[in-house]
Amino acid sequence: MGNGEKHVRNFPLHLPHLHHSKKEVRNIPKGCLAVLVGLGEEQERVIVPVMYFNHPLFMQLLKEAEDEYGFDQKGTITIPCHVAQFRYVQGIIDQENSYHHHHVSCFRA
Template identity: 30%
Template sequence: MKKLLRRLSRVGDSSQYQPLYRKTKSATGYSRSQSARVPSGHVPVYVGEDADEPTERFVIKAELLSQPAFAELLSQVADEFGYNHSGALRIPCSVSVFEQLISRAVYELEQL
């Protein structure tokens, strides 16, 4: 997994894509505002390196999950942490690396 994260850290600027929405978790929990709803065709993903620290909530297009960059990360997370997990999709990596991953997955999707 470290190898993949290092490789993804070399991907270009992630500010050029739009299918990503973020909401930050507060110390008391997630906000119950309307923006917390997940639009049709999207999936919430919680990202953060440490399970004890607040995570950031991303809402991404579901079709991005099948892109090779994302599929490889999900496979490595499953190998390292196992499949026995209930609840929301949680990815233990830094937010900046995850944003680069999303940028790469969007690029791969646009190339189809």
């Protein structure tokens, strides 16, 4: 697994060596990852906690990304759904984590 691949609950997740500026990388808190969300021209960069990759709702979004793009996405992971739909799922996950007192506040655009 030294080639940038991680396995999240049996979902092989390719984490390529991203070519972002140092400023962009500094804006991502430890334990978080940047994803692109959107369809067509409507795309937004969102910072999400890595632990959310194990949540069933987020895993479904990753499955949709796999169905749309396969496992060979280059660069930032792109989630193929409307930003509003993603924000709704994000809100559910965030609420569940707040309920369990494990709130991580690195969601931001």
